[in-house]
Each structure stands twice: as structure tokens, then as C-alpha cells.
Amino acid sequence: MEDSTESEVSRRGFLARSAAVSAAVTVAGGAVPAGATTPVAAPPGAGPVEVTLRVNGGTHRLRVDPRATLLDTLRERLELTGTKKGCDRGQCGACTVHVDGRRVLSCLTLAASVPNRPVTTIEGLADGDRPHPMQQAFVDCDALQCGFCTPGQVMSAVAVVREGHTGSDEEIREFMSGNLCRCAAYPTIVAAVKQGGGR
């Protein structure tokens, strides 16, 4: 946002601080959160690992927990929160990004497993202030309602065009099937894929 200033409280920063406060209160009260995992001793050598991530043309040298997914690393470490966490189990497609130019699920990708490989997220699609044609197509076709699945839909849509699977509405539906939209904006998503693919 152009009009934001440093003194302004961002929504995301506020939420993060609030969560920290409520966690601290919980601990101070001595309560164990329901569902908390029993602590287990980590195997020797299970500490952080070094990885170089190449995201949207930039290079980031990071120390990451081997368990960290690419999704969490993009969002929490690189503050690229455009990629969304939906199911976190590889079932919904909200976390779709491109690795080596191919669409994959960042929630099932360990950050440590993609060193030096080009990653493109939704933030890397636009050309400066000019949206990618597929982003513009989603706007023009009103291809969303709540918008939570949209970054993943757009990343898949760009890949569908690149893969050459826009031959018919049926083919678009088949090859967009890895991206769920709980608002069911599917008809306008198909229209947007057609427009964005120049069909």
C-alpha cells in the first residue's frame, strides 16, 4: 500500500503480536494447550540446515528447520504471504507455486529440498505495476468470491496455459482440478483461464 507509513500498525503485524501475547498468557497460566504434542527428544544432528532459496529472482541464504515446508518458509521467513495455506496436506492447491517452471504444492515441499532452484510465487508474476495477463483475466472475469484460493488458482492457471491444456472447457476443468474453490467460482475461473490463455 502506497499510503502506509512505518508508524502504522499493519493487520498482519498486529495479528502476529496478539498471538504471541495470548500464547504467553496461556503459558503463564500453566495450562497445556489441548492437542499439544508430547515433546520428544530430537535425534542427534536434527538441527537447522543451510539452504539457498531463489525466489522471484532474488536469492536468500537461510538456516531452516529440516521440517520447514517451502510454504511456511515463504510466508514466515520471506514474508511472501501471497501463497496461502489451505489444507496443508496437498489436497486443496491453495499453496501452488512454480519450481523450475512447473506447478507444485509448496505445503508438501521441504524448503531444504529445493536449494538453488528457481521458485516463482504469486508475487513474482506481475511486471512492476502491471498485473500478469492471467491476474488481469481473474479480475475481468470476477473469478473469485472470498479470494483465499485465488493465488493458487492463478499459479495453476498460468501453468495450464504453458502446458497447453486449454483446448476446451472440459480440459481446463480437468487440469485445474487440483485447485479447490469452496466458494465454487468455477465457471468464472474457467472463463478467466480462457481469457488469460488468449483463447
Added chain:
Amino acid sequence: MRPFTYASASTVEEALAGAGADSAYLAGGTTLVDLMKLEVMSPAAVLNIDTLPLRDIRHDHTGLHVGALARMSDVAAHRLVTARYPVISQALLHSASPQLRNMASIGGNVLQRTRCGYFRDPATACNKRTPGSGCAAITGYNRAHAVLGTSESCVATHPSDLAVALVALDASVLLRDRAGERAVRLADFYLLPGDTPHLENRLRPGELLAGVTVPPLSWARRSTYVKVRDRRPYEFALTSVAAAVDLRGDTIADVRLAAGGVGTKPWRLPAVEDALRSRPLRADTVKAAVTHAADDATPLSHNGFKPELLRRTIVRALLTLAGRP
């Protein structure tokens, strides 16, 4: 997810040397990372093998050879596969989602774990996940579960579509360890659950699945994969059938049939194959031949429809092939 040590192997030898009793190989991650998050699998060490040179897809006089790390999407689209073994391509394209197919390896697909909801939920009893804890599926919700090859310990289906096609084609897996390489027919590689459902296959600890070989079968050009499921894309099978026919005129000279969604492992159908040989490929003969296709089935409380659905799926797969050149 439980903590683990992480390392990458740059050669097969390095991978085999680095594997231990409580380690897991990481390739595409679509099974392993998912099950580690659920704490169904909690290896102490994860060894990334994804950059090993095991991605070739080639064909010679001994058949089709697919490296274990070739991606599902790449194998499905490969011209050797689409031309010579359409059943493999179709089985892959009927699997998972495009993103998952870009990630998942062929070796990982063959080794993927069951989608039984009780196996995936550590709060419930499951002999496959926790030996001796019981089976929540037998008395629970079991609509998607197996009717063939089941035991009192386990009724989980094998979820791979690819493996059904490979079993129909008599494919073998190549297994490597420090002593060398061995080939095992995929049909023999998988184990029935019996009273040890946690033992799913003949892979030894630390052994690496290096590739898949499909023997030559010229008439596999006339083959198909039919999958019946609750929604059309992106769903596991209720029933599925891989079929290939050697048709001379309208007579079936030879035939291969295997089924998915119904068995605790990919289920070859030799009795139906025998009943079809030398018969004309017509609706009446095919329907007669499938009569006994599921005689050994033991349906559970919610999947009594599966034997009949299996018979109908076989008929549909074969009649689909009748119209092909």
C-alpha cells in the same frame, strides 16, 4: 512433525551407504511429507535422493524402462508410453492432481501408503500403522475399503492406479542395495496383509527402488484404464480396471486384466483372462466371462456394491477396447 536429521545423497552409492534402520528416502515428498505431518511416519533421518540420476524413460528389446525418480506427469506424457502402453499413461493421468503428478515419482507412487482414513489418523486403531492395535475400519466406515485379499487384521486398499496397470503388464521393480540389484515382479512384490499388515512389500530396510521395467508386449497398444470414482477428477478409485487385448478379427487371442480399488494389493484377474481367451470380444461373451470375477470377495458393511461394480468396470474396459483399431 517429529524432528529428523536431513541429508542429500548425490550418488546411488551414497544413498545406500547413508540409509539406516530408521531412515526414509525422500523423492517427491507427496507421501512422506504428508504422513510425517500426520505423524503416521516419523523417521529419525530423511535422506533426499531426488537428484540421483534415476529419471530415464527408454525402450529397448527388453521392454520399457522407467527410472524411479521420473515424474508421473513426465511418464504420462512420454511418447513411448502413450504409443506403446496407453494403459500406463491413462492410469497416471487418472491419478491425483496436476501439481501432485509434477512432484510424485514413479518409485514413490508404487510405494505409496494406503488412503484408509484410520491408517492416517493416529487417534484410531490400525494394525498397519501400529501393529497389534486393531482395525477400526472393519467395524467403522468402510465404503472405500477392499473386498479381496483382506484379513481380520486389515482391509485397506492399495491406492496406486499406476501399480494396477503395471501388474496387468507383468512389470518388475528393480531393487538395489549395497550387494547389488535384483528384479522382483510387481505382482509378487506386494504382500497380502494376513496378520502382518505393516509389512506391505518385499523392500528390505535401506534398499532403494531404482526403477520399473515393463516387458515387451506389442499388443499393449490396445490397452486402457477405466476408473470409477465418486467425482471425476482428483479422486481415488472405488473400482478400476487395467485392460489390454490382443484382438485377431473379433477374437480375443490374449488378454491382461487387473483391478484397483477392490484389493489389498493390485488385483490380477487370471480366471477372467482364461474365460476370455479364444472368445469373441462382444458384450454377451464379456458379461459371461466376468460372472465369477469377484467370487472370492468378502464385502464389509458399507462396500457390498463393489463386486458388482467390479464386474461392470471390467465389461466397460473391454468393450472400450473393442472399438479401437
